[in-house]
Amino acid sequence: MLNDDAQPGTATERAYRFTKAGILDGSLPAGELISEGQVARPLRLSRTPVREAFLQLQAEGLLKLFPKRGALVVPVSTGEVEAVIEARDVIESHAIDRVAAASDDVLDEVVAAMTAAVADQVAAVTAADELAFVEADRLFHTVLVRAGCRSLLLDVYGSLRDRQLRMNLGALGGRFPGRSEGLVAEHRALLDRLRARDAPGARQVLREHLAGTRASVLGAPAV
């Protein structure tokens, strides 16, 4: 937010990061109609790279471009929450199946990585570091998906997590109201099932996990 300019990368990348960050952290509020100039001016860029960034963000579903009108920061609708949860369920369940059926070596490696992520989460909770917690949470799930899915689904999953991050921030204002412990416990349960190669059990845990996420996002009136 502060270092608007003099960032690394191409102009397009800078515009992309700036805009995406703005959307994710809420400084570009959902439902707002933003213009290319709004991004180009503070970054001291021309509109060309901004346009390319907008296009990319539209492909990710964070923006919706209206001809001659502007770019709408798509609001997180209830439907979208459901869609994201559904997609996560489908993809992560698949990953579970694959990992549970993998060789010992692969399974061990994945479980180790996921265990480490959980440890990071616990550390983040004690340090009261929101960002680190979210990052570790993301890592936990990403490791699973990376191990169990091919590139295509993996890419989809990546953009999914971005949207979910935004949902959390939008609905909860960035707070995880005491759900941290529950999340960690569910992660541990998932790991247990995975370690035992109990795919149906792991999927069940995942489903409950996602149901909890869904509830905390949808059911939170405010703070």
Place this chain on the structure above:
Amino acid sequence: MLNDDAQPGTATERAYRFTKAGILDGSLPAGELISEGQVARPLRLSRTPVREAFLQLQAEGLLKLFPKRGALVVPVSTGEVEAVIEARDVIESHAIDRVAAASDDVLDEVVAAMTAAVADQVAAVTAADELAFVEADRLFHTVLVRAGCRSLLLDVYGSLRDRQLRMNLGALGGRFPGRSEGLVAEHRALLDRLRARDAPGARQVLREHLAGTRASVLGAPAV
């Protein structure tokens, strides 16, 4: 291919369609490094809209942009075939579960639409109309996914089918070497299972169906 100009839509759209069509029908061969001018010149456009089209196609995975070098028409690798098949399996299986658990009304409607698609396929086979056959095949699956998945997965599935289309054309030169009957039979079997709300059975049929597709794409040396 013939009507290069005077098409409807914005310049960006025209560039997008032109390039995508070229990639899908093979006139822009996979592995080739194409330049913006190559598309802009025949369409009598400037390079700006072409660039935007390239960006979009990169997001869909059909192109890979190399800075200052050009745009690579990504070759259909064995890995990509596997990835597409995997993703289709995951998404369509999920759709099957959802549809099989849906209300009678929904199920009936979906089955009716899919039955109609199969009928179209049969008609296309007798008419020896490749294009219509592929279109009907696509419709068959799309109806299923549309009924069983929310927007997000549906979008993913859409781009999936494009890539698959390209794989077919690339590997088989557009021919379906006598597999048409098999495809129709498998579609019918899938419909039977679906009609009986036998989700596991339907998934099994689907898996075999996709295995057949995979084999015909990967394992087909020629005709």
Place this chain on the structure above:
DNA sequence: CTCGGACGACTGAGATGCAAGAGGGATGCG
């Protein structure tokens, strides 16, 4: 004959300029 460095053509990244379309507010009329 082969290898290496420099030159030139080509390509994309980004900036700028112009024109068309959409919306909102002021204005004139009933």
Place this chain on the structure above:
DNA sequence: CGCATCCCTCTTGCATCTCAGTCGTCCGAG
């Protein structure tokens, strides 16, 4: 005072221009 209309501004779409990086080629030295 309410409403339809016009105009003015804002925003994007696209073209054009400049700059920088990359690659192929050519020429000379060993």
